[in-house]
Amino acid sequence: MEFAFDEADAAFRRDLVDFLDRELADGWERSEFGLGSAVHTDFSRKFVRTLAGRGWLTPHWPERYGGGGQGAWQHFVLGEEMWKRGEPRGPQYMNVNWVGPSLIKYGTEEQKRTLLPPIARGEVFWCQGFSEPEAGTDLAALRTRAVRDGDGYLLNGQKIWTSYADGADHCFLLARTGTVADGRRGISVFLLPLDTPGVEVRPIDGFVGDHSFNEVFLKDVWVPRSRLLGEENKGWDIVRRTLAYERVGAPRYARAALVLDGLADWSRTRGLLHDPGVQEQFGEARALCEAARLLVYRVIDERAKDKEPSPRANQARAAMVQAERAVGDLALDVMGSEALAEGSRGDAQFRNSLGAGIAAGSYEVQLNLITRLILKLPKE
Numbered sequence: 476m477e478f479a480f481d482e483a484d485a486a487f488r489r490d491l492v493d494f495l496d497r498e499l500a501d502g503w504e505r506s507e508f509g510l511g512s513a514v515h516t517d518f519s520r521k522f523v524r525t526l527a528g529r530g531w532l533t534p535h536w537p538e539r540y541g542g543g544g545q546g547a548w549q550h551f552v553l554g555e556e557m558w559k560r561g562e563p564r565g566p567q568y569m570n571v572n573w574v575g576p577s578l579i580k581y582g583t584e585e586q587k588r589t590l591l592p593p594i595a596r597g598e599v600f601w602c603q604g605f606s607e608p609e610a611g612t613d614l615a616a617l618r619t620r621a622v623r624d625g626d627g628y629l630l631n632g633q634k635i636w637t638s639y640a641d642g643a644d645h646c647f648l649l650a651r652t653g654t655v656a657d658g659r660r661g662i663s664v665f666l667l668p669l670d671t672p673g674v675e676v677r678p679i680d681g682f683v684g685d686h687s688f689n690e691v692f693l694k695d696v697w698v699p700r701s702r703l704l705g706e707e708n709k710g711w712d713i714v715r716r717t718l719a720y721e722r723v724g725a726p727r728y729a730r731a732a733l734v735l736d737g738l739a740d741w742s743r744t745r746g747l748l749h750d751p752g753v754q755e756q757f758g759e760a761r762a763l764c765e766a767a768r769l770l771v772y773r774v775i776d777e778r779a780k781d782k783e784p785s786p787r788a789n790q791a792r793a794a795m796v797q798a799e800r801a802v803g804d805l806a807l808d809v810m811g812s813e814a815l816a817e818g819s820r821g822d823a824q825f826r827n828s829l830g831a832g833i834a835a836g837s838y839e840v841q842l843n844l845i846t847r848l849i850l851k852l853p854k855e
């Protein structure tokens with residue numbers, strides 16, 4: 476059995492690492508920890524165009540929509556190297572990982588022709604308008620309304636925790652086209668340009684450092700019917716697939732493993748690695764990073780074989796959260812208060828691990844889904 480990447484993917488990774496060493500050299504460390512900060516997003520806007528110019532922004536998309544026609548593995552090699560470096564694509568990683576693939580799967584030909592190429596060229600950012608003040612884990616309780624109005628819909632309501640909405644061009648937005656009693660059956664997906672009259676974005680402070688959280692208010696916002704994705708009231712199928720892409724999108728274990736290496740160097744120079752207890756903690760954290768990597772690779776293998784998303788995405792997501800938390804906790808244990816210094820790797824890792832266990836469906840929710848869909852519990 477050969478577990479290594481094939482030569483083409485390994486060569487791609489080498490080229491990518493050389494490119495990143497050159498492109499990220501100047502001042503990158505300053506913005507590295509501030510995914511969502513103004514300096515990071517400004518850098519990302521230029522960077523993604525350079526990446527697009529080399530065919531490295533959407534290598535896994537079909538060529539007719541501006542992609543490179545490559546496979547799921549190449550996309551993931553790219554993701555690993557980007558995430559390790561603090562995700563220099565900025566919010567663009569969401570377009571590449573789940574916005575684009577959802578449009579490719581459910582969009583009309585016109586939606587694909589108009590919306591995908593600008594993403595592939597690195598010209599636009601999208602954000603995700605799912606959560607609401609009373610609808611997070613229970614997303615099906617969302618209340619933002621979309622009522623038919625002429626050849627379109629009138630939207631009213633509020634979103635919250637909308638990452639990057641303050642700089643985004645479009646929002647992948649969920650709204651209720653049926654009644655609240657319809658639950659999941661009454662939800663539709665809208666592809667909303669954020670400069671539409673009636674949209675107001677208000678930034679909110681969050682615990683994940685510079686990460687840009689926002690509230691999005693919608694007051695009599697009119698969208699044409701051509702901006703409905705898929706069928707009216709059938710948005711939940713799209714949500715399920717979108718969340719599977721999102722949950723196994725950012726290769727979080729890659730960054731956690733790198734931070735772990737840094738922590739080991741830091742501990743070695745202070746003579747801490749002689750302690751068997753510390754060694755054990757490092758061993759456990761490393762094992763969790765490796766387990767997460769392999770569970771994620773099983774999902775990528777499914778994608779490479781064009782299989783439908785499966786509960787393996789929940790398993791892989793839960794494993795990534797465990798890995799990130801183990802490294803964050805270890806940073807606190809070995810570095811003590813130094814790990815809380817703002818901007819330090821320990822601090823960034825700790826905050827990342829908190830966010831990872833909530834975003835895209837909380838850790839507890841992943842465990843519930845694993846119990847039901849994989850372990851088939853409770854037994855009757």
Ligand SMILES: Cc1cc2nc3c(=O)[nH]c(=O)nc-3n(C[C@H](O)[C@H](O)[C@H](O)COP(=O)(O)OP(=O)(O)OC[C@H]3O[C@@H](n4cnc5c(N)ncnc54)[C@H](O)[C@@H]3O)c2cc1C
Nearest residue numbers: 603604605606611612636637638830833834835836837839
């Ligand atoms: C870094 C980050 C980025 C985000 N970006 C976005 C974004 O761009 N767009 C967007 O729409 N949203 C975004 N979110 C919001 C995120 O999707 C929600 O926070 C998440 O779905 C949880 O919802 P909630 O905050 O309402 O918590 P709640 O649903 O109120 O959950 C609170 C706690 O209760 C637990 N819980 C709830 N129900 C159950 C259950 N049935 N079984 C066991 N435990 C349960 C949860 O696990 C959690 O620990 C982001 C969140 C974070 C942290």
